[in-house]
Amino acid sequence: MTKYAFDEERRALIATWETGDGHLARTVAVLPPSADHEGALRLAASLTTVSTMAWWTYTHPASAAENVEPDSEGWRRQHEREAFAEVPGHVRKPYLPNDQGYLVQSLVRVEEAAHRVGRAVHAIGDHELTEAVVADVEQELAAVERAERGDFSGRARQAVQLSRADASxxxxxxxxxxxxxxxxxxxxxxxxxxxxxxxxxxxxxxxxxxxxxxxxxxxxxxxxxxxxxxxxxxxxxxxxxxxxxxxxxxxxxxxxxxxxxxxxxxxxxxxxDPDGLVDAIAEARARAEQYGPGDEELLAGLMPRVxxxxxxxxxxxxxxxxxxxxxxxxxxxxxxxxxxxxxxxxxxxxxxxxxxxxxxxxxxxxxxx
Structure with missing residues (x-):
């Protein structure tokens, strides 16, 4: 995934990602005077969360779930992936607290992460920064989409460092x-x-x-x-x-x-595999009793790995x-x-x-x- 950071010396928001041969970085934007230190860190953290949630849909595709019936795990994964189309709009117009202080939150994690980015840039209140952040988020989502197609060029190269629960x-x-x-x-x-x-x-x-x-x-x-x-x-x-x-x-x-x-x-x-692990532990205990009753070191060595x-x-x-x-x-x-x-x-x-x-x-x- 892409990690975002605040360069205090340049007052710049930067994005970094791994390629397998090292890390690459780019400057997303130089932050305006209205962005204080806390706000800059909040923006960087929320952008990292968007990337994490977006790449989660790549490593956990709906195709790897048992089914996509309503309310199933596959159904939830599919909704997370379909939410990509709404992310830029949520960054530009996020859910904000109403007059009573209540805040609507999305149950779709990709969407909620986008709203948090939107609230972070809204607090800074700079249109150019908002558009720069939207552009970078769009690049990140496009990288996920390219990786799904097997194209690991450019920013999608970070996919070679991820484990995916499916194989094209x-x-x-x-x-x-x-x-x-x-x-x-x-x-x-x-x-x-x-x-x-x-x-x-x-x-x-x-x-x-x-x-x-x-x-x-x-x-x-x-x-x-x-x-x-x-x-x-x-x-x-x-x-x-x-x-x-x-x-x-x-x-x-x-x-x-x-x-x-x-x-x-x-x-x-x-x-x-909870049931398999229980059986394996029982087998390990039986073998330990057979070959070295009371030998805790032997028992520990025979215990199965998760x-x-x-x-x-x-x-x-x-x-x-x-x-x-x-x-x-x-x-x-x-x-x-x-x-x-x-x-x-x-x-x-x-x-x-x-x-x-x-x-x-x-x-x-x-x-x-």
């Missing part, structure tokens, strides 16, 4: 193409596509790589990353969990979106772990190559691995649908 098929196929060109790692996965969509493609490629490496090593593809961890320290838990679920017949998209959405729920302080991902950046965390898993497949494949690995032989083995993985990923590309 176009973005997934773009990520698939990046991995086809560079099966182990591509910076474009982090710079040009939505991380949730990139993780969907990476899960598909991990499954392909595990099948290739498992075939050479003579082991179950699900166990490939665990085996490779003996060669080089790797992220094991999440790639193995993904491989287990894929082997059970789930699609890459379903597994990734479920994990990312669950971590997003955990990041909000809620439990994504989510295997970093709740602050779940999609990026998952993508990184899946790419680490693909690297593990490559390491295991190399270790079973029946040649002395001089430089030329290494390149030959690598190319055989990449060719086999590409063939496997392409042959089963329908798993991405």
């Amino acid at each position: 098929p176009l973005q997934v196929h773009a990520a698939h193409d990046f991995l086809h060109a560079h099966p182990l790692w591509s910076s474009k996965l982090f710079e040009e596509v939505d991380p949730t969509a990139a993780a969907v493609a990476a899960a598909h490629w991990l499954q392909a790589a595990a099948e290739v490496a498992g075939g050479v090593a003579g082991i179950d593809p699900v166990s490939v990353v665990v085996e490779a961890d003996d060669i080089e320290a790797l992220a094991v838990e999440t790639p193995t969990l993904v491989l287990e679920r894929l082997a059970a017949g789930e699609s890459p998209r379903h597994v990734v979106v479920d994990l990312v959405a669950g971590a997003m729920i955990a990041g909000e302080g809620r439990l994504p 989510t295997p991902l970093d709740p602050a950046r779940p999609a990026q965390d998952l993508l990184e772990d899946l790419l680490d898993g693909i690297r593990g497949c490559w390491l295991l494949y190399r270790s079973h190559a029946d040649v002395d690995l001089d430089h030329a032989a290494e390149e030959e083995i690598d190319e055989k691995f990449f060719a086999a993985v590409r063939a496997e990923a392409d042959a089963k590309r329908d798993r991405l649908l």
Whole structure:
């Protein structure tokens, strides 16, 4: 999201946003003399809230909800997104306290955030400032709309730092193409596509790589990353969990979106799967009693995590772990190559691995649908 700040030296309102390679900033407006310090900070804070609410509609699209029936979560998300059209008008003409001091407040969070910006600029009372703020808000909303279409140019670039509870098929196929060109790692996965969509493609490629490496090593593809961890320290838990679920017949998209959405729920302080967590805790207690009765340290180590991902950046965390898993497949494949690995032989083995993985990923590309 875009964060707004007050530059006290220049008396300027500035907007900053992250791009993946660093932060960019622009001056929204130089504040007039009528804007005191408190009013400037209030305006900056309210603009940050508008951006937060707007990008929330991107990370929590109605398409990711179970349904859009009236009063459902999907219905509420849809109303938040539809409110974009009214935001500029609310900034120009916000709800203000009436003669009795009562204030109407909107239940739609995007709208209410816009009204708060409007009240902040109304208190300052400068027409040029109001129009500059409206123009910047319109740019922010347009950035969200471009990100929804998969266009991460300009200000929409901040979307690559966000985790989304859905994955665009176009973005997934773009990520698939990046991995086809560079099966182990591509910076474009982090710079040009939505991380949730990139993780969907990476899960598909991990499954392909595990099948290739498992075939050479003579082991179950699900166990490939665990085996490779003996060669080089790797992220094991999440790639193995993904491989287990894929082997059970789930699609890459379903597994990734479920994990990312669950971590997003955990990041909000809620439990994504309360019943599953209760069962997992009971199992941990039983195992602790079996292997070390009364050992509190063992019990603590066996306790399940609410989510295997970093709740602050779940999609990026998952993508990184899946790419680490693909690297593990490559390491295991190399270790079973029946040649002395001089430089030329290494390149030959690598190319055989990449060719086999590409063939496997392409042959089963329908798993991405």
